[in-house]
Amino acid sequence: MTDRSAKVREALRGGDPAAAMRELRLGGDEPDLAEAAPLVAEIAAAVGFDDLARAARALAGAPGGAGQLYAYGYACIERGVPFLAVPALTEALRLAAEPAPSRGLFGRARRQSTPEPRAILAELAVALEDEERHAEAVDVLERHQGILLDWPDRYLLAYNAVMAGDLDRARRTLDALPPAGSDWQSAADRLHRALDRAAVAAPAGGPGHQDLRAWHFVLTGGLLGTLSPYGFTAGMTGRYAYLGDSYDQCRHGLDRLRLILDAAGLRPRSVSLLPDRPSRALGLAAARLFGLPAEPYRQGTPDTLVVAYDLNGVDEALVPGLRTRAAGEVLYEHATCWTSPPPVSADVSTLLAQFVRAPWDAATRYVPGGEPVEEPADARPAEELAAEICAADPGPDAGDGDTPPDLDEALADFTRAVRGRWPAGPRDQVRSSGPVRSSRFD
Known part of the structure; x- marks a missing residue:
């Protein structure tokens, strides 16, 4: 054996x-x-x-x-x-x-x-x-x-x-x-x-096999707001394997969303709130930061920003409506799973991760030289979580120092280059991570 x-x-x-x-x-x-x-x-x-x-x-x-x-x-x-x-x-x-x-005597094949x-x-x-x-x-x-x-x-x-x-x-x-x-x-x-989309994302021969933002756009039609500042040379190429998310990261993602909307010349008139608590918290934070009214999500609402924390956690009954884009509607997802892609591809994703622990989830904190500390889940209502996001540090994570920079100017330039093809077409699920390979947990 x-x-x-x-x-x-x-x-x-x-x-x-x-x-x-x-x-x-x-x-x-x-x-x-x-x-x-x-x-x-x-x-x-x-x-x-x-x-x-x-x-x-x-x-x-x-x-x-x-x-x-x-x-x-x-x-x-x-x-x-x-x-x-x-x-x-x-x-x-x-x-x-x-x-x-x-064939045998009677013409019958043996196989x-x-x-x-x-x-x-x-x-x-x-x-x-x-x-x-x-x-x-x-x-x-x-x-x-x-x-x-x-x-x-x-x-x-x-x-x-x-x-x-x-x-x-x-x-x-x-x-x-x-x-x-x-x-x-x-x-x-x-x-x-x-x-x-490939023709506008990288007109001179197509994106390179480490150009995660360009390939994300080619495959999903969506824009990737941030690239992971960790592990690029170790094989992550801009994705996260495991992410302990933070209020700062949520705030930074919303700031990057604002940058994308400005570069594309889009001006939503409202924020549409999905009913799950994480999405509602993020949506309320977006409404406050962008100075927009917030209202419950209704399919077919034009010129609105639909905000989701994780589309894999959204009520399945809402998925058919989210696949069909109303005029001027933008679907935003903060944490997009790249190994189990959501049923709907967002128009903007803050980040790509395999596993995410949300800022309000229970966690184990490790203290150098001490015993692990179990931190309970944050049970505050969505309105208080939204206030925490708005008050967070909007600056990017400094990362490991060995990963290429993810500059605001580069994201804005890319958005302006592809805005003629974005956002357009149905939000199809894309089951493959494509040609940009990243290390993953089994």
Whole structure:
């Protein structure tokens, strides 16, 4: 038994199948199929994923069959573990692409259960896309051009090229496609808008692969108010992994929002308050700082600033309305999760983080040489939290001193350069962090 198998089974014996699955992922490279399939069968059975358990057991019993590999890979994608699907579907595609076996006396092929290569290729591209391995998805689709359909296969090639940062390939591929049918027109429109934004975000060849603000605009249509002043050279490239947020950061974010609105020439006439306490607090602070009236959010209100602390925490019933922009409406989000993107992409985000502890959340404070101090949550009403934000220090965090500066002038210049394409179009959810890579917690 390998060390990985031992750790997986130890977690299963401890009644923690989620930890067992994490152990499979934490192994670094893709787990060997012969080793992984029996383990996946046990994990899937423990959580009641009977389809995945059956597919994993079938693969363990016949590890060389393309049909079993495909069924297992498909089930892995459906159950949210596409990293396990990639090696299985890669091998299934290799087997399915081999020359067909000779037919028997009665003309019956021996490999009746082998799926069509194109079906396997499509699922492999989906698995790679779900894992944000976009360059690999482009490569495998390019290597099998002969079996691709225009829609959706070559569209997926263009989409993954954008997400991999290869804008020239994406444009060539998209321009060569015939008109999309009704099923794919909205997807084609999204990709055209992204390429249009790229042309204004970095007209000379596209953004570099560390230009987080430009790529955030290309992918989401939104503007990024601040870049993390920590860990740039350690691989964060402007994002946060874990952020202990502060009232100062909230105030600084609102000041950056004001800078963006001024540079774009936008003048909201009101602030729309979302009902959750964090968003209401931030919205009240924005109204006070900007000298605007505050009112409850109502879908379709023109020329208003809609303020959210975290769009993942907003009432799901409000999401359809937030996706549709009223004339002159700007949607602002303070803390945007880049690993579990919100259902709506904001027009302005203060920052991108994986995990955020809000200023009013309970926290553990560590005192040098002393015991950790548990600080309770701040239960004050939104109005008092808003006053705290308004009174906070608006200056930026000095950071680690080893990160490029994030200057007001640079943000204003970028906003003026792209304002013809901002804010425009629906606020689509973007599930990938794109070509700018950042270190993350598992």
